[in-house]
Amino acid sequence: MSAFLAIDWGTTNLRGWRVNADGDVEARIQLPCGVSKLAKGEAQSLFEDELIPRLAADDAPALLCGMIGSTIGWRVAPYAPCPAGAADIARLLVKLDARRGPAMLVPGLRCDGFAGASDVMRGEETQALGWIALDEPYRGAGRHILCLPGTHSKWVLIEDGRIHHFITAMTGELFDILRKHSVLAGDGADDAAAFAEGLDAAGRGDALSARLFSARARVVADDKDAATTASYLSGLLIGAEIAALPGLLGVSAGQTAHVIGDDALAARYAAALARRGWAAQVHSGETCVISGLRLLAREAGLI
Amino acid sequence: MSAFLAIDWGTTNLRGWRVNADGDVEARIQLPCGVSKLAKGEAQSLFEDELIPRLAADDAPALLCGMIGSTIGWRVAPYAPCPAGAADIARLLVKLDARRGPAMLVPGLRCDGFAGASDVMRGEETQALGWIALDEPYRGAGRHILCLPGTHSKWVLIEDGRIHHFITAMTGELFDILRKHSVLAGDGADDAAAFAEGLDAAGRGDALSARLFSARARVVADDKDAATTASYLSGLLIGAEIAALPGLLGVSAGQTAHVIGDDALAARYAAALARRGWAAQVHSGETCVISGLRLLAREAGLI
Numbered sequence: 001m002s003a004f005l006a007i008d009w010g011t012t013n014l015r016g017w018r019v020n021a022d023g024d025v026e027a028r029i030q031l032p033c034g035v036s037k038l039a040k041g042e043a044q045s046l047f048e049d050e051l052i053p054r055l056a057a058d059d060a061p062a063l064l065c066g067m068i069g070s071t072i073g074w075r076v077a078p079y080a081p082c083p084a085g086a087a088d089i090a091r092l093l094v095k096l097d098a099r100r101g102p103a104m105l106v107p108g109l110r111c112d113g114f115a116g117a118s119d120v121m122r123g124e125e126t127q128a129l130g131w132i133a134l135d136e137p138y139r140g141a142g143r144h145i146l147c148l149p150g151t152h153s154k155w156v157l158i159e160d161g162r163i164h165h166f167i168t169a170m171t172g173e174l175f176d177i178l179r180k181h182s183v184l185a186g187d188g189a190d191d192a193a194a195f196a197e198g199l200d201a202a203g204r205g206d207a208l209s210a211r212l213f214s215a216r217a218r219v220v221a222d223d224k225d226a227a228t229t230a231s232y233l234s235g236l237l238i239g240a241e242i243a244a245l246p247g248l249l250g251v252s253a254g255q256t257a258h259v260i261g262d263d264a265l266a267a268r269y270a271a272a273l274a275r276r277g278w279a280a281q282v283h284s285g286e287t288c289v290i291s292g293l294r295l296l297a298r299e300a301g302l303i
Numbered sequence: 304m305s306a307f308l309a310i311d312w313g314t315t316n317l318r319g320w321r322v323n324a325d326g327d328v329e330a331r332i333q334l335p336c337g338v339s340k341l342a343k344g345e346a347q348s349l350f351e352d353e354l355i356p357r358l359a360a361d362d363a364p365a366l367l368c369g370m371i372g373s374t375i376g377w378r379v380a381p382y383a384p385c386p387a388g389a390a391d392i393a394r395l396l397v398k399l400d401a402r403r404g405p406a407m408l409v410p411g412l413r414c415d416g417f418a419g420a421s422d423v424m425r426g427e428e429t430q431a432l433g434w435i436a437l438d439e440p441y442r443g444a445g446r447h448i449l450c451l452p453g454t455h456s457k458w459v460l461i462e463d464g465r466i467h468h469f470i471t472a473m474t475g476e477l478f479d480i481l482r483k484h485s486v487l488a489g490d491g492a493d494d495a496a497a498f499a500e501g502l503d504a505a506g507r508g509d510a511l512s513a514r515l516f517s518a519r520a521r522v523v524a525d526d527k528d529a530a531t532t533a534s535y536l537s538g539l540l541i542g543a544e545i546a547a548l549p550g551l552l553g554v555s556a557g558q559t560a561h562v563i564g565d566d567a568l569a570a571r572y573a574a575a576l577a578r579r580g581w582a583a584q585v586h587s588g589e590t591c592v593i594s595g596l597r598l599l600a601r602e603a604g605l606i
Contacts, residue, residue, distance in 0.1 A: 071523070079524060110524050115504035117517040118524035152486075152516060168520070169512040173485055181480045182473070183455075201418035207547035208511040209472040209540065213455060214420040217471070220374070221382055221413050221421035237512065244510035 004061045004303045006293040009068035011036045018055045027055045035073045043074035061302045063293045065106035066123035079110035085162035090299035124154045130292025148260045149269045155245045169241045184215050188227035198235025205244030238272045261285045307364045307606045309596035312371035314339045321358045330358045338376045346377035364605045366596045368409035369426035382413035388465035389432050393602035427457045433595025449561045452568045458548045472544045487518050491530035501538025508547030541575045564588045
């Protein structure tokens, strides 16, 4: 195996790593240049003129995952169908016309969603495969449930080393727009008691549009401090997600959920899972995505 | 009985009617002067210097309902507890210091909501009582379920002529902010097929944050026209409300739901209810609120 460039290019940010033959990170870069901020054609020049020189990657092969493979990215990498393991996905990598070294895109994943609609992901499939590869003998067998919190949270069911099925929830985006644009608008410091109150008010995760109004009613009728609304709302939305999504994947509550993420949000999900009777384990999103890109690069013979 | 002024003063608009002793409307006014747009103290001057002269109401008694009785209105009329009938609410009218004629505020209603939080309404209690009064011998007995669509939709359980319990859903507000500020943003003409598709995707009304993402996935993965997203989203949100809320009121699906409202939204709810096996009857919101204000004015001895 040789060194390679691992790149996670999402909607908002771009993260890249030069990874040596042993899998160690030798250089890293993070830029606020997500695909939602790129002009047409800008992805390629950013890659060739900025990323490659700054990571001193010369002609090393590169593998890119995330929204860079979407219609608003560099080039479209069509969705692979579920269930899918590393070998399935590696077969569907899309070659990029880059001036330096071979460069390939990881496809997104698609599975059946609600009432005949599909569900989709881009980027999280690489983290999920990377999570398996980090502990292959154990995670390569049996059923595991992963939770990847974010703007669009993903719950992923792993069976025998493959991504069997997944569900997306717009939890992070709902939190964001409700706090900015609704009758629940307002800021406030983290409040653990209000967060727990919101978690409990989530109930079975049903009737969310009604439960949301409790965030308003508790202030106007119950004299709760409006500065605690954001924490209550966070608990309510995360609680509703945890209450409803595992069941839709055919998983009963109270097992082990593996949370993949790097920020305070992952810790918040772990706390919420624990309060609802799950055993939560948090894993680094960065470690998982690098592991997944290395696995796919190896499967594809890129390194 | 004498003539009186009936006023429904909400967040966005103000509607007023001069109602004669027989209950007929003799004059009407509608102004875009909801309480969210008023400066401090402006409510009283608007009432005395604009409404009274324009409705030629002189010293007729006036009864006001809606958000005008909230903390951002003219004066606070504390919430009455459920269950409540016309006599209970009439006892809690709040007198206003108006320069011309007696004027009183209708209190809002409060009931138990989720996980110890309250639920609240202001204005809809008057419409609900008015709906009962329009057909007193029939509606004064038994159980009836009312649906009042809007920014904050209300589902109301009537038992033996009193408001027994209710639930609020932020359906209209969610539709609004999702269309304006989220990844589901965009406009499009009404599309009946996409509306029905969204209704079906609402399922049992659970996992709403996940079902919402299907509005995105059906476009990026299933090649549905993005111009149909708004109609799909409308169906999904209304469908989730209809699937989840009646059960929380202890009412099983498939009965008669009385929809109170004047606009296209009421017709949309009626269509959604019919598709989900309900018998829907639409009633004029204007007729109901005038009927309710007249009933309360009579109960309080104001007319």
